[in-house]
Amino acid sequence: MQTLFVQEMPRDGRRTSIQRVASVVLHLVLLAAFTFQFHKVVKAVARPHKVAAVIIPYAPGHQAVVQKPKPKIQPPKDPPKLPLKQPDPPPVSSGGDPTGEDDVSVATADFYPDPKPDLAMLPHGTNGDVVVDIVIDESGKVVETTLDQGLGHGFDEAVMAVIQTWTFTPATKAGKPVASKQQLLFHFVRA
Structure with a gap:
């Protein structure tokens, strides 16, 4: 087996x-x-x-x-020609007055030394503005000063004293000198 x-x-x-x-x-x-x-x-x-x-x-x-890629946009070969209208020139004026009279000019400063009061009169970290409104007579002298905003500490009086020495070419109306008002702003910072 x-x-x-x-x-x-x-x-x-x-x-x-x-x-x-x-x-x-x-x-x-x-x-x-x-x-x-x-x-x-x-x-x-x-x-x-x-x-x-x-x-x-x-x-x-x-x-x-x-x-699929994005198609490229090609500018037209000849851009459309649109008629352009030129704006009308503004009317010629020699000045203007709210009363409607022409030939008005503002007073411009001729002698204007910067007020340089002693910053030590201000506390440290003080900054602010002294704003004075003045009236200029026909001869170009400052005849009136009014404190509109101040810093105090005798600082404002020192600024106003310097402004009293400024002289201007007076404002004119129709070619004649006239009295005018202006507002002056001075910014001071003490670190």
């Missing part, structure tokens, strides 16, 4: 061969998918006579995207 020895494969061996077959099949499927995607991209690029395309590279886990 003859005995036949059949050797059984261990169960681990069967699993290993099934895993190998599954790996080969999976690799073949992935290779086929990449090949299909590659042919799809090549076909899109091979059509230059049609619409151009921008291809974004394939990234694992994402599908390749083909986007």
Whole structure:
């Protein structure tokens, strides 16, 4: 009698061969998918006579995207010619007065030294304005000063004393010197 020895494969061996077959099949499927995607991209690029395309590279886990480029806007060869109307020039005037009379000019300062009062009179960190209303007579001299806003501490009086020395070319109306009023503003800062 003859005995036949059949050797059984261990169960681990069967699993290993099934895993190998599954790996080969999976690799073949992935290779086929990449090949299909590659042919799809090549076909899109091979059509230059049609619409151009921008291809974004394939990234694992994402599908390749083909986007149409944005059209370039070209300006027209000949821009439209529109008639341009020039605005009318303003009427020529030699001045004006709210009362309707012409040839009015304002007083301009001829001699006007800057008031430089002692900033030490002000507390540290103080800043502010001194506003003075003045009346200028027909000869161009300051005849009246009125404090409109001040800083105090003897500071305002020092500014007004300097303004009293100022001289002006007087304002004129119809070519004749006249008295006028002006407002002066001085800004001071003590650090």
